Amino acid sequence: MPESRSGRATYIITEMSAANRTIDLLLDYEDPYVQPLIKSAFQSRLPSGSYRLIDSPDEHKFGPLVQFRAYEALDFDKAVELPGILINAYVIRKALIRKHYLSTTVSNWVSKHPDSILKTHVEPSVEFELDYAEFLDDALVEAFELKESFEKNEGKKPQDREWWILKPGMSDRGQGIKLFSTEQELQEIFEAWEAERPDSDDEHEEDEHRHEEGERTARIRGGDARGDHEADDNESAPATDGGWGAIQVTHEKKEYIITSQLRHFIAQPYIHPPLTFDDRKFHIRTYVLAAGALRVYVYQPMLALFAAAPYAAPWVNADAESGGQPDLRAHLTNTCLQGSDQREGSVRAFWDLPATLDASNTPAAAELAGMPVDWKEHVFSQICTLTGEVFEAAARGMMIHFQALPQAFELFGVDYMVDARGDAWLLEINAFPDFRQTGDDLKGLVEGLFEETVDVAVKPFFELDGAKPEGTEQLRQVLDIDLGRR
Known part of the structure; x- marks a missing residue:
């Protein structure tokens, strides 16, 4: 028998007959909403007797293994070194999940493929880094698009200006997002954040203590609610030097948060007017499965997540208490920012939205003239094309920052x-999208996603009966490329 660890595993696996192979399932997602759904999906879709549920990595001695765990708990080394091990996350994918990296991914791809759909369906981003508000002018030296917009907006009424949306590059759950149209407004945003920074180490330590005691202190993560908790896909977080890194603010008190990672920012032209229902703006949460190197699928059942307040143009209803900022409840559609009393009806099944549109569905009714009759199919078709294109852009154009592995699959939450x-x-x-946003009423949608994932990503890897690598009616394949990785 070969002496090497990998050779020994190869011998054992290849010598076992397919009928006698038992797959160890290490299902430990650490989320009470998701965990039973994952377990149920594997039990209902895998053939009886083909698997064994285990509770610890130590229980797996050799042979096939599925690790379906929280990102930080995955044994990536074992998956890379040994055959027959499938994991539920890629090691490196910041070309997709970091806002400033995603901006670069799209920009690089469009420059080489000027006819790409990404050119007309992703707002161009202006990236900059900033530690202190007083250095904003220096940070914007190369932000030519912003500078040009500020000059055009000078002297204009708010309704005649071009408006921008500011996003921290590594934030999630809508944290730290602001709207602005002038350099002065942008300056005031950063000054307001800086004013909230603790004045002493004692105050900072007190904030840390509150967090440890269970106060709902929000933290910026690399993914959604979960994901790459390190700064840059297993790289250490940047050291804080007393800039934005000293600020921590809780949900109860403020609408934003700052951590040591909040120094990368992007600004994009604000999309106005949006399509609305019941006078409320919404975004679509699309669940996307990436498998191997590389197939990509879009889950046809999608969610529509609505804002907490009726939509108004960004120059309307500015909140005096927030330094003239618009009422962000009308603009931010992430339900994580909404109180329990505001979430009722905020999450709906996309395909249950009205089939017909009229003037009530947008502040600019004339825009509806070119809308296809079957608007939902039209939108879904665009989402499928866009999703396939952006994953290919990352896989081919940003290979260092998105490394698709044959022995991995991953579920993403993509927002449109x-x-x-x-x-x-x-x-x-x-x-690692926050599936809990789906709620109890639509939990079956998430359960179906995991069931389809078993058929499309898990069964093909182990060559089990019922494998559907080409996708299903609900999990539509939008990309199938060979990156030459084995």
Whole structure:
């Protein structure tokens, strides 16, 4: 028998007959909402007797193994070194899940493929880094698009200006997002954040103590609610030097948070007017499965997540208490920012939205003239094309920052917005999406996603009966490329 660890595993696996192979399932997602759904999906879709549930990595001695765990708990080394081990996350995928990296991914791809759909369905981003508000002018030296916009907006009324949305590059759950149209407004945003920084180490330590005691202190993560908790896919977080890194703010007190990672920012033109229902803006949460190197699938059952307040243009209803900022409840559609009393009806099944549109569905009714009759199919078709294109852009154009592995699969939460013309716009891509946003009423949608994932990603890897690598009616294949990785 070969002496090497990998050779020994190869011998054992290849010598076992397919009929006698038992797959060890290490299912430990650490989320009470998701965990029973994952377990149920494997039990219902895998052939009886083909698997064994285990509770610890130590229980797996050799042979096939599925690790379906939280990102930080995955044994990536074991998956790379040994055959027959399948994991539920890629090691490196920041080309997709970091906002500033995603911006670069799209920009590089469009420069080489000027006819790409990404050119007209992803707002171009202006990236900059900033530690202190007083250095904003220096940070914007190369932000030519912003500078040009500020000059054009000078002297204009708010309704005549071009508006921008500011996003921290490594934030999630809508944290730290602001709207602005002038350099002065942008300056005031950063000054307001800086004013909230603790004045002493004692105050900072007190904030840390509150967090440890269980106060709902929000933290910026690399993915959605979960994901790459390290700064840059297993790289250490940047050291804080007393800049934004000293600020921590809780949900109860403020609408934003700052951590040591909050120094990368992107600004994008704000998409206005949006498509609305019941006068509320919404975005579409699309669940996307990536498998191996590389197949990508879009889950046809999608969610529509609605804002907490009626939509108004960004120059309307500015909140005096927030330094003239618009009422962000009308603009931010992430339900994580909404109280329990506001979430009722905020999450709906996309395909249950009204089939017909009229003037009430947008502040600019004239925009609806070009909207296809079957608008939902039109939007879904765009989402499928966009999703396949952006994953290919990352896989081919940003190979260092998105490394697709044959022995991995991963579920992403991809967010799109629909404007008044029916155009879908890619907003962001989240690793380890917060499935709990779906709620109890639509939990079956998430359960179906895991069941389809077993058929499309798990069974093909182990060559089991019922494998559907080409996708299913609900999990539509949008990309199938060979990156030459074995």
